[in-house]
Amino acid sequence: MEEVKVSARSAAFRQAIAAFINERREAKLKGTDDEQSAAKYEYTTWLTDAARRVSQIQAVTHVLKATHPDARGSSLYVTPNELPQHIEIGTHCLGDRYDTDIVGNAAALDVYKFLKLDIEGLRLLDWFQQDDPDLLAALHHDPAIAREWADAFKSLIRGQDSFASHPMAKQIYWCVSGEPTDDAGFHLLQPLFSSSLTHAVHQNIQDARFGESNKLARQARREKAAHDSPCREYLNLVARKLGGTKPQNISQLNSDRGGVNYLLASLPPTWSQDRPRKFLYIDSVMPRFIHYEGVRELVEALCRLLESNPGKTMETRVHRERIEQALGQSLAAFGMEIRHLFQPGWTRDDNCRLPLCEQIWLDPERTELAVSDEHRDEDLAFIEAYEWKNWPNEVAHRFGNWLNGILQKRDLPVGDVEHAHWARQAIIDADWPASMQRRALPSGQGETSHE
Template sequence: MPTMSGGWQELRELIDAFLKERFDTKAEKLATDDPKYQALVEQFQRENWLQDAARRVSQLQVVTHSLKPIHPDAKGSNLYAPPESLAKHQGVGSHVLPADFDGDVVGNAAALDVYKFLKLECDGKSLLERVLEGDTELEHALSDIPEQSQAWMNAFAGITEPRGEHASHTLAKQVYWMTGEDAADDDDFHLLAPLYATSLAHQVFQTLSHDRFSDEAKATRRAKREGDFAEQNVHDYPDLAVQKMGGTKPQNISQLNSERVGNNYLLASLPPSWNVRDIRPPLKVESVLDDPGIFGWRKEVRGLVGDLKRFLDTKPNTDMHTRDLRDDYTAMILDELALFTMQMHGLPPGWSADENCRLAIEEAFWLDPGRARDDREFRDARNSTNWPDEIRRRFANWLNAALGGKLPLGDVEFRHWHKELARDATQQRLLDSDRRWMETLMDDLESLDDWQEEEANE
């Protein structure tokens, strides 16, 4: 049964106001006796404009799932699948969108005024929604001629329909999804063509932007910093990334992408945090790299160091086999060092500020980087110190001492262990990650300083 909500007179007034606003904008600098002015008068007569809009609407498609974010030159199908048409499940997807979700529009940017027309709202419902519902009041508002109104309604309703047959494209992504049990049987696979959930992405963008930049969010974060009560919760999105789509012409991707200036948020997808229930901060010690020290006393480390020491005690020939085996043991010890580092990083930041912590400051820089977030003196000292080289020096001294006794280890071996740690790929990834985190922290703190300065000046 078609909906009867909203009087046709009110809808016609809404349409006429839209056309007048657009006419006034285009005719603002034209004299009334200018032929171009008269042409605009003719163009923006309701019947004339609607006839032209019904023709141009075929150049647009309202979608919830689009292809161009996958590749800007792909030319396959886009889909309009509103939440109520999708299966419900526990995962987050387009089916969880609210009833007033934002549909996206793709196609000829020159015809976007037609979409703006269909987005007009009356009594909380857009003209597009009314078109799709077959609203008889809107049909009456469009024209006094029923046949004409019906033709326009049909044309406008086509904006949600795919153009032609469903098709993928060579630049689109495709995935073979196994639906049967025989991986050697082609019939046991479906070929999927993933699309970008553009309406869902826009909802995520709006939510995160509100949580990060709205006046309420700013007031809540200020209250948290000052230890005051706030009615709103603080929402934080660590390690947030932004994907830019469309370059300098985001409108070539879609209308919603243009509204976001091409920005699309990517939430962090990271492995689980280390389970640190049995990991305790190294308090009341001056170094974790003493002999044997906290690190050296770990069962796995003791086993590896013991095996390497027994092998070297045999005074093996200095050939390729010896070097390879020595390097294998060294690599496994370095893996244990990386594991130890990550476990220390999993402790609550700032543990090295405890009065019982006696670690050398370079080891605090190494094992408690999170303290730099809130401790300015610690942060400045960390940024001005070549602490990684000091850690390499301490590690080389520790391994020399751990392997000592019968073995005459000295400067040559020290330089070897030092070099091995410096060029170890896992250690480099940890340092690179630390560097990027510190750069982001400094940028965030600089932005906070700018914001506080602006607040002070208001």
């Protein structure tokens, strides 16, 4: 048997391996004198056992158990550069900078930690894959045994001749023939959880939340000071926990994250409110008012009360008045919200078809703007109508028509008297300015008829 000459570099490999094994022994035995257990951590004994146990784990990039912990199918190892390079964000975007995950028997994960040892800037696994002669010499004085162990450790990253799915795995039948009635014209797809991509996203988010650079950027933003780096934030995150109290049963990277897997917000776009799109091209805002918070429920409560034909008791009157007052208050809040939501002068838009009274109600600060040359006549008419102060009554009149129309569709017997009553509620019980309240009509006087 040929002796392998041990170089200084080979000795460095052996020293690093021996140090790792000694750390494992100290962590497991914690100073006990159990000689039988200590013998397991002799250099050759531990490497022999590790080379045997490495078959119980596998290096992967896509993990099946993240879909369901009881799934028993295939996980995959596919480097990002091997994947189709789509324009959409995916695992392929990671390039050469990605983390490998480990699945299999959690009791054998110490073997992976061994293969992750950093020596001269590379993992021990990388040196095994390069068949580094100094590393082989450090493993064992017998080249045959060293080669056997090295081949075993290299098998951590291994291909598969066949693949298996499982009832617990996600599966999609994808039509490839274009004939949905042809049972043979489908491929069965199994989407897999990209652990490498998830880990990259997790690291990015953690750096944005707790990294020193982003902390300084946030502080500069709060203080309205200049800063060289952008301030990164991820809003509306959801943390999905995988593996429960044993995240290592899913995978090694999942365990490193404590089982936390961030989900980014998947929400419809929030449209810019710089132009009041919802209030253009319509003849009145009253149909929009029904969608305001709580209004539909109030209208429905009023309809149910009137349809029940209640007795003329104090209890009935109090119940009805509470609903009516709440509607009037909602109308005031609705108007106030619109006034604060849009920039003054939004009713100048050529596509604004609201009646003048509603324009003044929803855009009163337009009167404080300089008269526009482009809208001179409209601006002067707007200011005159605002100062005349009849527009609150007109808005209340339109509110009464709107509510009467809803009640009539429910076959409730309402007419001019009810209309005038609703109008009075809109003015008196809502949060109108004092100048408007002075023009509120007394009960039974000057009631406005239907349009």
